[in-house]
Amino acid sequence: MLGVPVMTLNNGVQMPPLGLGTAGPADDETRRRVREALNVGYRLIDTASKYGNEVGVGQGIADSGISRDELFVGTKLRGSEQGRASTKKALEASLRRLQLDYVDLYLIHWPLPRLDLYVESWGAMEELLTEGKTRAIGVSNFLAEHLDRLAVSSSIVPAVNQIELHPRLPQREQRADNARRGILTQSWSPLARAGDLLDEAVVASTASRYGKTPVQVILRWHVQLGLVPIPKSGNTNRLRQNLEVFDFELTDDDLAAIATLETPRTHLQTLTTSPHTVIA
Secondary structure, eight states: OTTOOOEEOTTSOEEOSSOEEOOSOOHHHHHHHHHHHHHHTOOEEEOOGGGTOHHHHHHHHHHHTOOGGGOEEEEEEOGGGOSHHHHHHHHHHHHHHHTOSOBSEEEESOOOTTTOOHHHHHHHHHHHHHTTSBSOEEEESOOHHHHHHHHHHOSOOOSEEEEEOBTTBOOHHHHHHHHHHTOEEEEESTTOSSSGGGGOHHHHHHHHHHTOOHHHHHHHHHHHTTOEEOOOOOOHHHHHHHHOOSSOOOOHHHHHHHHTTOOOGGGOOOOOOOTTTOOO
16 A cells, blocks of 8 residues: 555554455455455455455465565464464464465454463464464454453563454543553454444534545544554445545544444444353
8 A cells, every 4th residue: 555654563563554354255255355455455454264264365365466575464363273282273274274374463363261261372372473473463352351361471462452443332441451551453343333333424524524435534533543444345446445544634623523423332233242252
């Protein structure tokens, strides 16, 4: 993405400020989306073992013909593969599916404290980092209490904490906790899943003033807060539009107006099961 700033992780690795999320589609559709996204300028691709489409991601990357060193590819350890030995085997399997020698970011998908394996898994991820199988390691859906346990057992601070985050669920406390620890916050479901966020009057009016789309306004909100959103799309025009958020800036008044969209957690409709109970 020419002319677009980069984010620097706590270990010095640089990461694009916006990427493509791939949860949902099967391999064939994922292959097409990844290829299209890379062709229009994306360089950050997010996937996970649980998504079941790492093969499609790898094929899309190969189709694009873009040099590996220009890309930032992240994947995640699924819950059923947590544990020291299984974590290392899981990344090797992901690399085979992705047709890559290394990933740029490897995340623990959920803490799953009832399994009590995420600290052990983190130890394995530290070894994978040392071995060059990944350039950075991090977590997903971790709360402060989970990060506290990692801090006690490890000297390596997660580079990223990927959490559900959007104007309806701004995650203020977790964002602040991440920042205090030097952890970059990455936003999954950055446009919210209810769909009506884009129809909110404050979003529509802001988009109209800037000559942008509602989606671009929300993605700009993420970028301006120092977050890294990973929106999903299979439409080439939308993929291109999602990158066009670096040529305008929201004012403090705009940010304050968007802040009014926050919804109490108990009132949010969510498709996600609690990280304390799910085995992802």
